[in-house]
Amino acid sequence: MSKPTDDVRASNRALALLEYERGNPILRSLPRALFVELTRRCNLSCEMCRTNDPAFNSQTMTASLFDRIARELFPTAELVDLRGWGESLILPDFADRVATVAEYGCEMRVVTNLSFRRPEVLRILARHGAHIGRLDGWCYSGGNVQTSCGLLAQTR
C-alpha cells in the first residue's frame, strides 16, 4: 500500500467544503472523520450502557470488513476513532488495527475505560501519537460514585 499524500486529504477537504457551501444533497467527498466501532464486547458492565443482551459480546468487526473500510476510506480520512460501543482496547488484534490506521497516516483517537492491563497496547497507541480520551459519564450506582469506566469512590 502506498502511503496517501496530504494532497489527497486536502483535495477531499476542499471538495467537502464546496459541497457543503453548495448544499449538495449527494456528496462526492468522503468522510473526513471516521468512527470505526470495532466491538461491543466489554470487560465492564456499566449500568447506563449495558443490557443483559448476550448479543453484546458476540459483536466484533471482522478483519476483512475493517480492511475494506481501510482501503476505501482511510486514504481520505483525517481522523480515525477506534472506539466501539464496547472496549476496543481489549481485542486481541487491536494492535494490528492501530498499525493499519498509522500506515495510512490518519490521526487516531480512542475512547477507553483504561480498566485492563495491556501496557503494550497503550505503548503502541502512544508510539503512534493517538489521542486517548475519556473524562465523563459520572453516574451514581448502588451507593458507589462511578465514572462509567470504573469505581472511583465508595460513598457509603
Ligand SMILES: C[S@@+](CC[C@H](N)C(=O)[O-])C[C@H]1O[C@@H](n2cnc3c(N)ncnc32)[C@H](O)[C@@H]1O
Ligand atoms: C460506550 S463507551 C465505549 C468506550 C469505552 N468502553 C469507554 O467506556 O470509554 C463510549 C462513551 O459512551 C458513554 N456512554 C455509555 N453509555 C451511555 C449512554 N447510555 N448514553 C450516553 N453515553 C453513554 C461512555 O461514558 C463513554 O464515554
Ligand code: SF4
Ligand atoms: S466500559 Fe464503556 S463500553 Fe464498557 S460498559 Fe462501560 S461505558 Fe459501556
